[in-house]
Amino acid sequence: MKPWCLTSLALLATPTLAEETLQALFGSEQSVTIATGRAHAYRTAPAVATVITAEDIRRSGFRSVVEALRLVPGFHQGLTSDYGANLAVRGFSSLGSGNLLVLLDGVAQTDWIFGNPFSVLGTIPLEVIERLEVTRGPGSSVFGADAFSGVINVITRDRVEQGQLTLGGGSDATAEARLLAGDATEDRALVLSAQATTSAGHRPTIGRDQLSVIDAGLGTAFSGAPSAVETDQRDLGVLLKGQLGATRALARLSRTHEALGAGVLGVIDPTGLRTRETVEGHLAHTLQFNPQFGMTLRLEGAQTRLTLAEATWLPDSALVPEGVRFDSGAEQETWRLRADGRYAAGPRHFISAGLAYEQLHYRLDALEWLGLDDLETRARSGLGIGTTVGLGTGLDAQLSALVTALSAAATPTETAGRRHLYSAYVQDEWWLAPKWSLTWGARLDDYTGIDQQISPRAVLVWTPEPDWTLKALYGEGFRVPTVLETQGGLLPTYQANSELQAERLRTVELAVEFQPRPALSLGLNVFRHETVDQIRLQNRGLYAEPENVGRQVGEGFEVEWRWTLSRRWLWRGWYAYQSNVDETTGADAGYSPHHRLYASLQSQWGRTFVNLQGLYVGDRARVAEDARAEAPEYGQLDLLVRHELTRRVSLQFDVRNLLNSNRLEASPGTSLPQDLPLAGRLYYAALEVRF
DSSP: OHHHHHHHHHHHOOTTGGGSOGGGGGSSTTEESTTTSSOEEGGGOSSOEEEEEHHHHHHHTOOSHHHHGGGSTTEEEEEOTTSOEEEEETTBOOTTSTTEEEEETTEEOOOTTTOOHHHHHOOOOGGGEEEEEEEESOOHHHHOTTOSSEEEEEEEOSOOSSOEEEEEEETTTEEEEEEEEEEEOSSEEEEEEEEEEEEOOOOOEEOOOHHHHHHHHHOOOOOOOSEEOOOOEEEEEEEEEEEETTEEEEEEEEEEEEEOTTOTTSSOOSSOEEEEEEEEEEEEEEEEEETTEEEEEEEEEEEEEEEEEEEEEEOSOSSSTTOEEEEEEEEEEEEEEEEEEEEEEETTEEEEEEEEEEEEEEEEOOOEEESHHHHHHHHHTOOOSTTTOOOOHHHHHHHHHHHHHHHHHOOSSOEEEEEEEEEEEEEEEEEEETTEEEEEEEEEEEETTEEEEEEEEEEEEEOSSTTEEEEEEEEEEEEOOOHHHHHOOSSTTBOOOTTOOOEEEEEEEEEEEEEEETTEEEEEEEEEEEEESEEEEEEOSSSEEEEEEEOEEEEEEEEEEEEEOSSSEEEEEEEEEEEEEETTTTEEOOSSOSEEEEEEEEEEETTEEEEEEEEEEOOBOOOTTOOSOOBOOEEEEEEEEEEESSSSEEEEEEEESTTOOOOEEOOSTTSSSSOEEOOOOEEEEEEEEEO
């Protein structure tokens, strides 16, 4: 059966693809599976995709999945006010990267509560990652909800040819240990990987926070700014993967403890601690009924727990000696049953279809205030400095109103609920002629409390000459409102909106790839997109509320290149431009850089490898309600040197921000009245032993 499948896929290839090995069609750095769920040669895959291999990660010195996304045009690695990852793609941003779908071996890492897929993904040991497949643009026709502006599939190794132990450390008291081990025979395999990291983090100084704004209005001195903030973090990730014949299984644990930097509420937080934990398991079995028809059955389950302990709203001060803090938490449990079928209707015609049922159980802890009662008592008695100076009638009333609003946000008991999802999809891949292929399909998603979503797409690929590939793409994506957006209860200054509907995105794109010779490849993508019912936060004074009031229209382009200058030198990089307008206000949508540039110059000299890479982040407008000037542009250079001491031992030395430039990352929206200082020069060294 396997030789027949290989032959069928080979028949699908154009003359250009006939030169590719059959192995590449089943997942490697030359192929992608994320476009349709079936392996395609990279150049003719019906999507605008980027493949980041394990060797790319290793040679660039990246130490997380988010860092590795620097290699993807159009992706900007932003930050939330608590120094968490906040990716923006082609001008779309939502707090916690909710506009992206993240997969682990094809399994969605959806955060139904906060909308942050990287919280669920957590820590994946680097050595177990075989490659990352990333597409820009909507992918809901295949993967459903949250495949809004992009899809990231983290693909892990099925087998381990050589074990590996890595020990590293560097600036900010950073220490790391990583392990990869395994065993395999012809019909079975076992992979074990683990990673533990601890870092004190850099201590950036925040000059103004949200309390600085309140102080200016009330004449108080609540804010702790200016102050250095805490960004320390501890991570643990363990992954076990096995295969026995046609059955595959995966189990993993991820746990993270992190300080809250400038705070989840935009308030400097010296005490808050966030803990995230994910326990996940997958089981898949493949059935091949005949040479034309096969099916994969999957059972997937995950439990994610998030807690906020002593998160600060008011720090200790002369006005409020005990401060005001809160505890909150949430838990989600997801179960999913899937059946995916593949039918070869002919040597040039493939049909894929699938059905799935997903059930979500979630629980929100009671939001508990610490010190709010004391503040309310003091406010009613005329809060002031010492015991005799009060705020005055007007200001005292404002403070009392604020305290009342915060008291109302406290939920006295925990709440729980369920969501159900039924979905079905079909994809039709048809090679119309040796140089033409058409892929089209649609997916239906039926959610509890949300209107049914139908997501179509169509991709036409033309290879007129062996060195040219042209793609025309149309796709739609959607994002479902989170539990936080529809029910609230987790953040005291956030009011939920139970009437929210899914936001949608439509994208039209043209992609051109040109490879005049094996050593040089060039790519150009031009896109235009538009949202419908975009969810935007509305400022209500004492709190923010989400509404379906946004309409964002944008366009842009991305240029990529990879040039092997000689046997020793490789130059690769990309440039991305985007311009997005919020049609509701007529202003720039804000936050995302208009210009981004990345370049890497790599050289191999005997046993020594050197990589000098640079990143430029251009001008960024603010959102319409933010009166500050444009966010400052910045750039940085990183240097990595790797030397193979023996065939089994290597040493790596990495310098981040080589020139020690002063960099500021834009704060998202109006969550913080100042931008976020990034780290200065950082050093990191690692010893790798292969066994």
